Each structure stands twice: as C-alpha cells, then as structure tokens.
Amino acid sequence: MKKKTGDPKQRLLDTATTLFYNQGYHATGINQVIEEAGVARASLYLHYESKESLLLAFLNQRHIDWMAGLKSFTDEASKPKDKIAAAFDFLSDNNEREHFRGCAFLNILSETTEKDTAVLTVIQDHKKDLRAFLGEILTNEKQLIKDHVYLLFESAIVESQLYRNQWPVQEARKMALGLL
Amino acid sequence: MKKKTGDPKQRLLDTATTLFYNQGYHATGINQVIEEAGVARASLYLHYESKESLLLAFLNQRHIDWMAGLKSFTDEASKPKDKIAAAFDFLSDNNEREHFRGCAFLNILSETTEKDTAVLTVIQDHKKDLRAFLGEILTNEKQLIKDHVYLLFESAIVESQLYRNQWPVQEARKMALGLL
Amino acid sequence: MKKKTGDPKQRLLDTATTLFYNQGYHATGINQVIEEAGVARASLYLHYESKESLLLAFLNQRHIDWMAGLKSFTDEASKPKDKIAAAFDFLSDNNEREHFRGCAFLNILSETTEKDTAVLTVIQDHKKDLRAFLGEILTNEKQLIKDHVYLLFESAIVESQLYRNQWPVQEARKMALGLL
Amino acid sequence: MKKKTGDPKQRLLDTATTLFYNQGYHATGINQVIEEAGVARASLYLHYESKESLLLAFLNQRHIDWMAGLKSFTDEASKPKDKIAAAFDFLSDNNEREHFRGCAFLNILSETTEKDTAVLTVIQDHKKDLRAFLGEILTNEKQLIKDHVYLLFESAIVESQLYRNQWPVQEARKMALGLL
DNA sequence: AATGAATGAGTATTCATTCAT
DNA sequence: AATGAATGAATACTCATTCAT
Structure with missing residues (x-):
C-alpha cells in the first residue's frame, strides 16, 4: 500500500x-x-471489468498524453522541417524521462495475440494517428516521403530502446531532415 | 502430449x-x-536449468536460423543493391510464413527488464550482427547510409507486424533502394 | 477436505x-x-504470508497453550517442591495425550538452520520462559539447583520421546525432588 | 560435483x-x-536402496565414530569421576567442531514418525549404548545415579544446541561430578 | 463506493526413483 | 560398477476473479 x-x-x-x-x-x-x-x-x-480493461484504459490514456506531449513539442516550431526535428527531440526527451523503455504500444503489441482484437485495435489506432499527425506536418510532401519519415521515427523509438542509447534518435533525425 | x-x-x-x-x-x-x-x-x-535458460536457447537458435535465412536470400544476388532488395524480400517471406509475428528479439525485448541482462545481451548481439551484416553488403557506402538502410529494415519488420500487412516492407524496400 | x-x-x-x-x-x-x-x-x-510464517504462528500459539497447561498444573500445588512435582506430572500427562511426540520446540529446532533466525528466536524464547518459570518456583534455591531442575526437566521430555516411555519423566522427577 | x-x-x-x-x-x-x-x-x-537406507548408513557410521570419539576421551582418565568429566569435555569439543548442531540421533528422531521403525531402532540403540557406556563407568553407583548422569549428559547436548552455547555442558558437568 | 475473505486453476521448480546403456 | 536420461508426483507459491458485507 x-x-x-x-x-x-x-x-x-x-x-x-x-x-x-x-x-x-x-x-x-x-x-x-x-x-x-x-x-x-x-x-x-x-x-x-478485468485486467484487460485496465490495460485498455492505460493505453487510451497513454495515447492522449503521448500525443499531447508530441504536439507540445512540434507546436514550438513553425516550419514543417523544424516541427519534424522537434518531434525527434520529443523522443529524446522521452528516452531520458522514461529510461529507454520504448513505445508502450509496440511493447504491448509484442504480448498481444490475434485474439486480443480490442487491444490490437487501440495500438493500431494510436500508430495511425501518429502517422497522420506526421503526415499533416508534411502536407506538401509526397506520400512516400511522409511514410519515410514515419518509418524512421518508429525505428528511432525501437532502436533506442534496444540499445539503451540516443544514437538511433539522433541519426534518424538527421536522415529525416535530409529528406525534406 | x-x-x-x-x-x-x-x-x-x-x-x-x-x-x-x-x-x-x-x-x-x-x-x-x-x-x-x-x-x-x-x-x-x-x-x-530454468525457463529463462530455455528462452536463451530459443533466442540463440533463432539467431542462427534467422541469419542463415537472411544470408540465403542475399546470396542469390550479387550487386549490393540487389542484395538489399533480397533482404527485404526475406522479410516479406517471413511475414507470410510466420503470420506477421514480427521480430522474435524485439518482441522479447518488450518483455525484458533492465535486470534480465543475459537476455538483453542476446537480443542486442543479434541486432548488432544484423546491422553489421547489412553494413558489409553496403561496404562502399557511408555509415549514415548503412544505418539508414538498417533503420528502414527494422521499421519494416515492426510496422508490418503492427498492421499485419506487407506495405511497410514494400515501402521501406523502395526507400532503401532509392538511397543507393 | x-x-x-x-x-x-x-x-x-x-x-x-x-x-x-x-x-x-x-x-x-x-x-x-x-x-x-x-x-x-x-x-x-x-x-x-508463507509456510514459515505458519510455522511461527504454530510455535507462538503452542508456547501460549503449553505454558498455560504447565501453569495450571503447578497452580494446583502451593509448596515449591510440590509445584516441581506437578510440573513433571504435566510432562507425563502430555506424553499420554500426545503419544510421546516430545517438545514441539526442540523438534523444530532439529530442522532449523542458523539462517532461520526468526524460528530459532521463538524456540529460544520459549525455553528461556520455561527456565525462568521453573526458576521462579525455586526462588529460594541457588542458580545451579534451578538449572539442575531445568536440565532434568528437559531430558525428561526428550528421553521419554526417544524411548516412547514414561520412565525418564518419573526418574527425573525423583532426582529433581531429591535436590530440593 | x-x-x-x-x-x-x-x-x-x-x-x-x-x-x-x-x-x-x-x-x-x-x-x-x-x-x-x-x-x-x-x-x-x-x-x-533408497534415501532412507542412506540415512540408516549415516546413523550407523555416526554411532561408530561418535562412540569411538567418546571412548578416546574417557580413556584418557582412569577414575570414574574423571572419566565422566572427560565425557562432558567430549561434548564441549563436539560443539566447537560441529558448530552446536547437537545430537545427530535426536535431530533425526524429531523428523521420525512411528512408522519409521528401522530408523527409530537405530536411534534408540545408540542411546541405549551410550547409557550403558556411562553406566559401566559408574559401575559402583546406584542405577538412579547412573541415570541421573545420563540425563544430565543428554540435556547438555540438547541445551547447548538450543542456546548455541557451552554453558549447559559446563553446568551439567559440574552437577554430574557433584553427584559422584 | 469500497473492502476483506475466499477460491480454482495456474506458476516455476524439485522430489525420490527407475531404466536403458 | 557406473551413468545420463526420463519421469509422475509433489513442492511452495501466485494468478485473475468473485462474493458477502
């Protein structure tokens, strides 16, 4: 207690x-x-209702908080390229604060089976929102560039968790900005 | 039984x-x-000797088998660019055969705590080997290009698991080849 | 059940x-x-909270009950010598009722390692209480006499368990009374 | 190994x-x-044949070794009283060497049920031998004195194990010698 | 709204023993 | 004489959930 x-x-x-x-x-x-x-x-x-419903509550809340955090970082910049840079800086910040535990949604995804449809949906929706959010920043870019940034963004999270190190965020940031 | x-x-x-x-x-x-x-x-x-040691045995075997599978795909091609293409094709193949369960190592990573050092080490070593493997194919490229391909490769695995769909592999493949 | x-x-x-x-x-x-x-x-x-804590609960309760039983026997007598005799009679009574299983505390002591400090403490405290109890009855005797009775009392328990027979209690009783 | x-x-x-x-x-x-x-x-x-038969082998060997050790101590003295003193000194020596683990036979007795007749017999035989051994030293004493010494001897072992301390041996020694 | 008590099924691990070689 | 492999049954303990109050 x-x-x-x-x-x-x-x-x-x-x-x-x-x-x-x-x-x-x-x-x-x-x-x-x-x-x-x-x-x-x-x-x-x-x-x-159950342990799983507590999990869903966690994921839903996490989605709100995490997206708000991301937005507050990107809102500081005005140009698309700067916003993307800020988005990567948000990841760095998260890694420091949360000791490189990575993405809550991808982590849960690893524990999720085809049967857990409710959980899977929340996870996918979160990532779809993130992808859309980055896409809107890059509204003038082609779809492949948008996704390219999104995929680098995702690896940055996963790989910094893996190596317990910021280098993947920093490199991915550089690569992403190079595309714009 | x-x-x-x-x-x-x-x-x-x-x-x-x-x-x-x-x-x-x-x-x-x-x-x-x-x-x-x-x-x-x-x-x-x-x-x-324990459940964890069975886990380690699984990861070690998986490492061997997976790298062998990857190598057998890339060996089919001769030029670096074609080898990278083949590497992504290996991912597509895996997704089909294993129903989009993603990367065994990253999945276990999600369940791993700072304390599980033995497990963490095996996972990191696997990824270091993969990164080195791709790096050797791209031996004439700059380090940032090598890592760029590696990061796209990683997202391709993770995101196709997430969406239960091949599009991330196909897009990442296209992006990677565009860099070379 | x-x-x-x-x-x-x-x-x-x-x-x-x-x-x-x-x-x-x-x-x-x-x-x-x-x-x-x-x-x-x-x-x-x-x-x-654990099997050991159940053991401790058992020993603690046993201490209370056993000391109460002993006291109820000695309370029947008024003179020290008679009280000591009654104490040995309590042992005889126990042996009958409990089929010569001996002292719960000494039995557990045999299964106890240096590491089990909590258990060891309860056992020692029980015996210290018993020794003090007998000592108070024999308040006018020298310390060596008090301990002599105590040691005979202890062997009476152990040896009647060993031989599954009352003779050690009866003999020890006689010896103890002879000292007073 | x-x-x-x-x-x-x-x-x-x-x-x-x-x-x-x-x-x-x-x-x-x-x-x-x-x-x-x-x-x-x-x-x-x-x-x-079984774990129990290994236990019996242990007890049988222990009986031989322990009695031999006791004899080697008492053989050093010639007068009965000195031999008894030496017997108690043997206990002190044991306590030091074996870290107050007490009597192997009484310890096993605590783990023994009425059903384990073979084990129980070995234990009882050991103690009967010890009692006879002390009795022979005190061949000129009355039976009650013989048993008195025996009972003090037994408590000396048990109580020094209990308190992890030599005082019971030393006191019991003094009491026993006082009887002779 | 909040809780302490209760539970059947499950956890990882170890038991003493046997068997084929 | 000696062993590595194999096992059914038991070990202490925890799981997520429900119920009566």
Whole structure:
C-alpha cells in the first residue's frame, strides 16, 4: 500500500501505467497493482471489468498524453522541417524521462495475440494517428516521403530502446531532415 | 502430449520456439511447453536449468536460423543493391510464413527488464550482427547510409507486424533502394 | 477436505499444529495442510504470508497453550517442591495425550538452520520462559539447583520421546525432588 | 560435483553425513547429495536402496565414530569421576567442531514418525549404548545415579544446541561430578 | 463506493526413483 | 560398477476473479 492521493480509480490507472509500461503486461500481477495503488483488490473490479480493461484504459490514456506531449513539442516550431526535428527531440526527451523503455504500444503489441482484437485495435489506432499527425506536418510532401519519415521515427523509438542509447534518435533525425 | 518425434531436448526447444514467439514469453507457461512437447515436467529441467535458460536457447537458435535465412536470400544476388532488395524480400517471406509475428528479439525485448541482462545481451548481439551484416553488403557506402538502410529494415519488420500487412516492407524496400 | 468448523485461519493453524508437530515441518506439505483444513490453497496465503510464517504462528500459539497447561498444573500445588512435582506430572500427562511426540520446540529446532533466525528466536524464547518459570518456583534455591531442575526437566521430555516411555519423566522427577 | 577422492559409496556417505546432520533429513534432497558427492544419480541407488537406507548408513557410521570419539576421551582418565568429566569435555569439543548442531540421533528422531521403525531402532540403540557406556563407568553407583548422569549428559547436548552455547555442558558437568 | 475473505486453476521448480546403456 | 536420461508426483507459491458485507 503506497499511493494514497487521488481517487482509487485514478490511482489504479496511474499504478497500472507505471507497471505495465515498465515490466510488461503479463509480468505484472493484479496483486502488485492493487498493493502499489493502495487499493483493495475488489475495488479494482469495481472500476475496471478485468485486467484487460485496465490495460485498455492505460493505453487510451497513454495515447492522449503521448500525443499531447508530441504536439507540445512540434507546436514550438513553425516550419514543417523544424516541427519534424522537434518531434525527434520529443523522443529524446522521452528516452531520458522514461529510461529507454520504448513505445508502450509496440511493447504491448509484442504480448498481444490475434485474439486480443480490442487491444490490437487501440495500438493500431494510436500508430495511425501518429502517422497522420506526421503526415499533416508534411502536407506538401509526397506520400512516400511522409511514410519515410514515419518509418524512421518508429525505428528511432525501437532502436533506442534496444540499445539503451540516443544514437538511433539522433541519426534518424538527421536522415529525416535530409529528406525534406 | 502432442509431439513425439526427435529427442526430448529438441522437442522442447521447438515447442518453446513456437510458443514464446507466438504468445510471448510470460504468457507461455511451462505446462503448455511440456504438454505440447510431449515431455515430462522434470525432463525440461534435466535439459534446461530454468525457463529463462530455455528462452536463451530459443533466442540463440533463432539467431542462427534467422541469419542463415537472411544470408540465403542475399546470396542469390550479387550487386549490393540487389542484395538489399533480397533482404527485404526475406522479410516479406517471413511475414507470410510466420503470420506477421514480427521480430522474435524485439518482441522479447518488450518483455525484458533492465535486470534480465543475459537476455538483453542476446537480443542486442543479434541486432548488432544484423546491422553489421547489412553494413558489409553496403561496404562502399557511408555509415549514415548503412544505418539508414538498417533503420528502414527494422521499421519494416515492426510496422508490418503492427498492421499485419506487407506495405511497410514494400515501402521501406523502395526507400532503401532509392538511397543507393 | 476434512475439517469444516471454525474460521479458515483457525482451521489452518489447528491443522498445521497437528501436522508440524506429528510429522515435522519439512515432511509436511502445504497441500496436506490445506486439504486437511478444508481450505483453498490461496486462502492459506491470504492469512499467512508463507509456510514459515505458519510455522511461527504454530510455535507462538503452542508456547501460549503449553505454558498455560504447565501453569495450571503447578497452580494446583502451593509448596515449591510440590509445584516441581506437578510440573513433571504435566510432562507425563502430555506424553499420554500426545503419544510421546516430545517438545514441539526442540523438534523444530532439529530442522532449523542458523539462517532461520526468526524460528530459532521463538524456540529460544520459549525455553528461556520455561527456565525462568521453573526458576521462579525455586526462588529460594541457588542458580545451579534451578538449572539442575531445568536440565532434568528437559531430558525428561526428550528421553521419554526417544524411548516412547514414561520412565525418564518419573526418574527425573525423583532426582529433581531429591535436590530440593 | 565437488568431492572426487575415495570410492563413490564412501563419498555418498560422507556427503550425506554432512548434509543430513547440518540441514536435516527432509530438508536435504537427493540432488544435493549426488551433486556434492560428485556422483551420478543412479550410482546412489546402486549402493543404497533408497534415501532412507542412506540415512540408516549415516546413523550407523555416526554411532561408530561418535562412540569411538567418546571412548578416546574417557580413556584418557582412569577414575570414574574423571572419566565422566572427560565425557562432558567430549561434548564441549563436539560443539566447537560441529558448530552446536547437537545430537545427530535426536535431530533425526524429531523428523521420525512411528512408522519409521528401522530408523527409530537405530536411534534408540545408540542411546541405549551410550547409557550403558556411562553406566559401566559408574559401575559402583546406584542405577538412579547412573541415570541421573545420563540425563544430565543428554540435556547438555540438547541445551547447548538450543542456546548455541557451552554453558549447559559446563553446568551439567559440574552437577554430574557433584553427584559422584 | 469500497473492502476483506475466499477460491480454482495456474506458476516455476524439485522430489525420490527407475531404466536403458 | 557406473551413468545420463526420463519421469509422475509433489513442492511452495501466485494468478485473475468473485462474493458477502
């Protein structure tokens, strides 16, 4: 029993966010969630139908927060090229703050089977939104350039998680800007 | 109890390969492994000292097989550019055969914590080998081009897993070849 | 699933008491405890955090009960010498009721390693209490006499367990009374 | 795999001796025995019918060695009283050498059920031999004195194990000598 | 809205023993 | 005489979920 501020539902979501993201979904037990949230076991099921529904809540919230973070970085720039640079800087920033745990959605994707359609959909929707977001910045570019930037952006996340190092972000940033 | 051919150690590795790759590591229980391998519970621990050591055996074997598969594709071509094209074709082929389950190493990476150093090392070594392999094909290119191809290659795997679709491989292939 | 009366926590403790005392700690599996207590496996861990903590609960309860039994015997007498005689009679009574299983604490001590500090402490504390209890009865005797009685008392327990016979209690009783 | 000198049968016995005595019988697994003896699993069953028969071999050997050790101490003295003193000194010596693990036979007794008749018999025979040995030293004393010394001797072992301290041996020695 | 108690099925791992060589 | 492989049953413990209050 650790956290005690905020309402139980929020505490559960916050705790699940930390644990699912840092340990993985299957490696995180409900016990640990309720214990660290400081909430009774049954209270979890009062607010969330199941462990999976807590996972979905986590992913949905993460989507909102992450996209907002990205937007706040790109909003600082005005020209498309600068916005793209800012987007990569957002990744650097994330890596520092979150110790190179990579993309929450891709991580969960790895634990996801064809059967988990609800989860898969949330993940795909997140990435579609990201792809669209980058595409809108590069509205005057051809589709292949848009996707090229998107794919570099994705590798930057994955590879910096893999190597626990910022070089993939920095290199991918340089490559992406070189395309524009 | 399903499989019955080959020696138990190999059957265990084969079964673990299938299950860890398709369901994830934590989602796969030892019970399922031994049952589908048709082997007694204790026999698993006769050959592998722990579940994690079975995971390592899987990753090590996968590394060998996957690199061999990649090499057999690139060996078909002679010019660097054609070899890179063949490398992407290998990914397409994998996606078809393995139903878009993506990269075994990156999937396990998602379930891996800073503590699992042995696992993390195997994963990183695999990717370093892949990066070196591509780098050698592009021996006359600058480092940034080499890495550019590598990063596109990586996103091609991840994104086709994500969308359950070949388009990321095909687009990344086109982008990569355009760089050369 | 046998017992069904009383709350689960008490049933578990009662069952553990019987089994740990009569079969030994390591020879008793959690399965047998829950089965004979008529309780679900997880319920054990709801009330006791581990098998060792159940052992500690058993020892603590045993200490209370055993000391109470001893006191109820000695309270029947008024003179020190008679109280000591009554103390040995308590041992005879125990041997009959408990089929010469000896001292719960010394039995567990045999299964205890230097590492099990919590268990060792409970055992030592029990014996210190017993030694002090006898010492208070013999408040006017010299320390060596007090300890002499204590040591005879201890052998009486151990040796009657060993021989499955009351003679050590009866002889030790005679020797102890002879000292006073 | 540790030990490598002596024949396998002896190595097994030596290892079992150490482990059964220091950890207890049930707490010691066959795996640990064969591993530390440096012997194949099946070799154990070649020389010993079962784990219990290895236990019996240990107890029988221990009886011989222990009685020999005791005799070598008492043989140093000529008068009965001095021999008894020497017997207690043997206990002190044991405690030092064996880190207060107490009596191998009484320890195993604690793990023994009414059913284990073979084991129980070996234990009882050992103690009967010890009692007779002390009785012969005190051949001119009355039976009650003989047993008195025997009982003090027994508590000295048990209580020094319990407190991890030599005081019970020293006090019991003094008491015993006072009786003669 | 919130909780403590309860559970059946599952976790990874080890048990003592046997068998084919 | 000696061993490596194999096993069915058990080990202590945790899982996600439900229920009565």
